[in-house]
Amino acid sequence: MATINIHLNYNGNAQEAFNFYKSVFGGEFAKIMRFKDMAGPGFEVAAHEENKIMHIALPIGNNVLMANDVPEFMGKTNENENRSKISISATSKEEADKLFNGLSAGGQIEMPISDSPWGSYFGMFRDKYGIEWMVDFDPNYKGQI
Numbered sequence: 357m358a359t360i361n362i363h364l365n366y367n368g369n370a371q372e373a374f375n376f377y378k379s380v381f382g383g384e385f386a387k388i389m390r391f392k393d394m395a396g397p398g399f400e401v402a403a404h405e406e407n408k409i410m411h412i413a414l415p416i417g418n419n420v421l422m423a424n425d426v427p428e429f430m431g432k433t434n435e436n437e438n439r440s441k442i443s444i445s446a447t448s449k450e451e452a453d454k455l456f457n458g459l460s461a462g463g464q465i466e467m468p469i470s471d472s473p474w475g476s477y478f479g480m481f482r483d484k485y486g487i488e489w490m491v492d493f494d495p496n497y498k499g500q501i
Contacts, residue, residue, distance in 0.1 A: 360419075361419055361420045361421070361422060362419075362421050362422065362442055363422045363423060363424075364421070364422070364423040364487060365423065365424060365425075365426050365433040366409070366423055366424070366425050366426065366433065366485070367425065367426060367432050367433055368408055368425050369425070369485065370408070370409040370412055370423045370424060370425045371388075371409050371412065372485075373423070373485040373487075374409075374412050374414055374421075374423060376483075376484075376485070377414055377421060377459070378414055379458070380454075380455060380458035380459050381414065381416050381421075381455075383414060383415055383416065384415075385412060385413060385414055386413040386414070386415050386420065387411060387412065387413045388409065388411070388412050388413075389409070389410045389411040389412075390406065390407050390408065390409060390410055391405050391406055391407075391408050391409075391410045391425075391427065392406035392407065393410065394410055401427075402427075402428070405425075405427055405428065408425035408427070409423065409424055409425045410424055410425075411423075411424055412424070421442075440488070441480065441488040441489060441490050442487065442488070442489050442490070443489075443490045443492065444489065444490065444491045444492065445492055445493070445494070445497060446477075446491060446492065446493040447493070448493060449477050449493050451493070452469060452477055452479075452491050452492070452493040453469065455491050456469040456479045456481070456491040459481070459483050459489055459491075460479075460481040460483065460489075461484070462483070462484035463481050463482050463483040463484045464481060464482045465479070465480075465481045466480040466481055466482065466488075467479050467480040467481075469491060475494065475496070476492050476493060476494035476495075476497075477492065477493040477494075478490070478491070478492045478493075479491050
């Protein structure tokens with residue numbers, strides 16, 4: 357079965373955002389590469405962008421959350437994505453509360469986490485970096501949709 361991982365784009369604050377995500381999920385970064393690490397003939401990097409993140413990866417369970425900073429020559433990325441959400445399936449109500457409360461700190465809660473009409477424990481929010489998340493705990497979920 358294929359694995360689906362999430363890749364996010366930031367306007368220069370990928371490291372800050374990923375330090376925040378690491379504080380909530382735990383673990384260690386699998387990789388951090390800066391634009392200066394790839395600089396060379398044919399790939400010139402402006403001095404003010406040398407330390408921006410070219411690639412960062414944080415393993416979370418069997419998945420990997422990845423990101424980069426978008427170089428200025430490519431334009432700004434939308435800081436308030438509104439077409440997609442990152443969905444987290446927690447293994448318990450306690451874990452759901454921990455992730456919801458941790459990730460939503462400083463953000464905007466769209467739907468507080470609580471028992472839903474469809475039988476799961478569910479909440480939605482936009483974090484302080486503009487990324488939208490859904491946190492769900494379904495006691496009947498067996499790992500297959």
